[in-house]
Amino acid sequence: AQKITQTQPGMFVQEKEAVTLDCTYDTSDQSYGLFWYKQPSSGEMIFLIYQGSYDEQNATEGRYSLNFQKARKSANLVISASQLGDSAMYFCAMREGGTPAAGNKLTFGGGTRVLVKP
């Protein structure tokens, strides 16, 4: 089974509207972390937001928020008030295990391409 599943290969969103990007994950670990990264056409990987499995509050970073539903194993990214510069690939990723020896290894989903229309 895929560890990280992003079911939306691509989507359009109107400028200034909100968009939700889906991410479901599969793990048997109790301690894990979920990340979202943005990859614009220039290719760099830009960190957006992080949610730890023990965090009780949903993470927020500016216009980005993470809708974390632990029982459903989903970690959807919400981008509010979309801007043209939000057009990019978005990747959901998971780090399993919470010990230093486990390292900071991420498993990535296949990504969702977002195109913001003016």
Place this chain on the structure above:
Amino acid sequence: NAGVTQTPKFQVLKTGQSMTLQCAQDMNHEYMSWYRQDPGMGLRLIHYSVGAGITDQGEVPNGYNVSRSTTEDFPLRLLSAAPSQTSVYFCASARSENEKLFFGSGTQLSVL
């Protein structure tokens, strides 16, 4: 602020050639890792390190070697390049296992 520096940015190899992709970070991060990204896909972990002298394999380690003699550097060696290794390679570092990865700008490698 340099962050994570990868060299070269582009490289073309012939099948069977060897080369080393360089990665250096100036943030004193213990954790470093190498990923590859094939067209239209997410990143896959090749090798990682939790500190100087400690390395381990990721999801797709075959055909690659790493070493970590210093905290700053984490080179990736392709032993005998194959067309299947054509990809974009990213080096990343992190301060701890629970913190975000800082990525380098990537190396686009083509193997003919």
